[in-house]
Amino acid sequence: MDQKRRTFLKVAGISTLAGLGAATGVGRLIGGAESAMAAAEEAQVNASAQNGTGQNAACGDACINRYGMLIDARKFREDPTLGERVVLACHREHNVPNIPIKKDEIKWIWMTHYDNAFPEQANLYRDEVNAQFQLPILCNHCDNPPCVRVCPTQATFRNADGIVMMDYHRCIGCRFCMAGCPYGSRSFNWSDPRPYIDSADMNRDFPTRTRGVVEKCNFCDERIRKGLLPACVEACGDSKAMVFGNLNDPNSEIRQMLKQHHTVQRNPSLGTLPSVFYIV
Amino acid sequence: MYDRGKIIIGLVIFVLLVTIPVWYNRGTTRTAPELVKPTNANSCVLPVEEMRAKHMQLLNTWRDEVVRTSDNSSIVIEGKAYPKSLQLNCMECHTSKVNFCDKCHDYSSVRPYCWDCHIAPVE
Numbered sequence: 001m002d003q004k005r006r007t008f009l010k011v012a013g014i015s016t017l018a019g020l021g022a023a024t025g026v027g028r029l030i031g032g033a034e035s036a037m038a039a040a041e042e043a044q045v046n047a048s049a050q051n052g053t054g055q056n057a058a059c060g061d062a063c064i065n066r067y068g069m070l071i072d073a074r075k076f077r078e079d080p081t082l083g084e085r086v087v088l089a090c091h092r093e094h095n096v097p098n099i100p101i102k103k104d105e106i107k108w109i110w111m112t113h114y115d116n117a118f119p120e121q122a123n124l125y126r127d128e129v130n131a132q133f134q135l136p137i138l139c140n141h142c143d144n145p146p147c148v149r150v151c152p153t154q155a156t157f158r159n160a161d162g163i164v165m166m167d168y169h170r171c172i173g174c175r176f177c178m179a180g181c182p183y184g185s186r187s188f189n190w191s192d193p194r195p196y197i198d199s200a201d202m203n204r205d206f207p208t209r210t211r212g213v214v215e216k217c218n219f220c221d222e223r224i225r226k227g228l229l230p231a232c233v234e235a236c237g238d239s240k241a242m243v244f245g246n247l248n249d250p251n252s253e254i255r256q257m258l259k260q261h262h263t264v265q266r267n268p269s270l271g272t273l274p275s276v277f278y279i280v
Numbered sequence: 281m282y283d284r285g286k287i288i289i290g291l292v293i294f295v296l297l298v299t300i301p302v303w304y305n306r307g308t309t310r311t312a313p314e315l316v317k318p319t320n321a322n323s324c325v326l327p328v329e330e331m332r333a334k335h336m337q338l339l340n341t342w343r344d345e346v347v348r349t350s351d352n353s354s355i356v357i358e359g360k361a362y363p364k365s366l367q368l369n370c371m372e373c374h375t376s377k378v379n380f381c382d383k384c385h386d387y388s389s390v391r392p393y394c395w396d397c398h399i400a401p402v403e
Contacts, residue, residue, distance in 0.1 A: 095399075157348070159348075159350045160349075160350050161350065165347070167347050167348060168397060169343060169347070192396075202399070204399050204402075205367070205368060206399075207367060207397040207398045207399060208397055208399065209397055210393070210396035210397050211396075221350075225350075225352055
């Protein structure tokens with residue numbers, strides 16, 4: 001009996017070892033083939049991206065386009081009504097509700113003082129101009145967006161144009177992105193926004209939002225797709241107070257303007273790499 | 281079996297309660313809702329049977345393509361382009377939410393949340 005058990009254990013042990021060894025060997029062979037295929041695919045994707053024909057949906061490090069904006073605060077000082085017109089154009093275009101309760105308000109683009117927009121550049125002895133006038137701020141559509149990193153459902157993501165987008169179907173309203181965004185660019189719908197939208201004045205081609213989702217500026221993705229400029233840029237007319245363009249294209253107007261002027265980004269030390277630049 | 285009487289009475293009451301919908305609605309028949317068909321078009325993006333069974337999957341696919349992969353190419357059928365949009369395409373022909381969407385959704389007690397955000401046509 002003892003002898004039999006001994007031989008059984010030996011045989012069982014050896015066959016288990018043999019089985020495990022064979023499994024890992026085969027696994028390594030299959031894995032090797034797969035990784036080789038993946039490398040080939042990756043090379044193809046890179047090649048098509050360089051040709052400018054590829055579509056990178058996930059948009060990790062290499063976005064094909066990176067849309068950006070240059071805001072000339074001097075123009076907003078020259079024309080004090082411009083700011084209001086810009087904000088109104090955006091909020092009307094996107095059915096942004098006008099909620100009178102301050103802590104519930106929804107903002108896509110708004111006017112603020114220099115000290116609030118650029119807290120890192122705070123100065124003990126403020127100049128009169130910046131103390132008096134306001135400049136517009138909006139989502140920076142960062143190259144390294146913290147909101148995208150913290151979103152647990154990937155409701156906020158970067159698209160192939162480098163725009164930080166919201167997918168309201170997926171948003172669960174956890175507000176991690178609001179905690180993650182260092183610019184306060186995001187607003188939460190505490191209640192149904194519909195009652196606060198003027199139904200006579202609303203844009204019937206664009207949806208509203210619902211209770212329990214976070215919303216923000218979408219760089220007028222729906223207009224860019226049609227070949228139009230963002231609503232705020234359009235509201236500025238020919239004043240060049242706001243310039244919109246592709247930062248990845250060295251010949252674009254915005255890149256030329258960035259070359260000619262000294263510009264600043266909001267809170268650059270945070271490493272979010274904003275796509276919105278300011279001439280102050 | 282202990283307490284046989286109590287258990288059997290309890291079971292009978294339970295069965296009656298559970299089957300309330302069956303015997304309460306016995307004899308009443310409800311006809312399937314009649315839909316008002318669009319007058320400005322003869323065909324949809326898919327055949328009627330497929331639309332009836334799968335319009336929700338189609339809308340989900342469109343949503344994912346347009347929102348997440350920025351693929352807003354139109355669907356071209358017989359030379360006519362249909363954008364992949366509920367608000368900007370479907371409702372162009374089905375101009376009434378009340379007489380089209382709601383008819384079946386109410387009948388089958390389905391409450392999709394499309395219209396929480398998307399704007400229904402003025403009626």
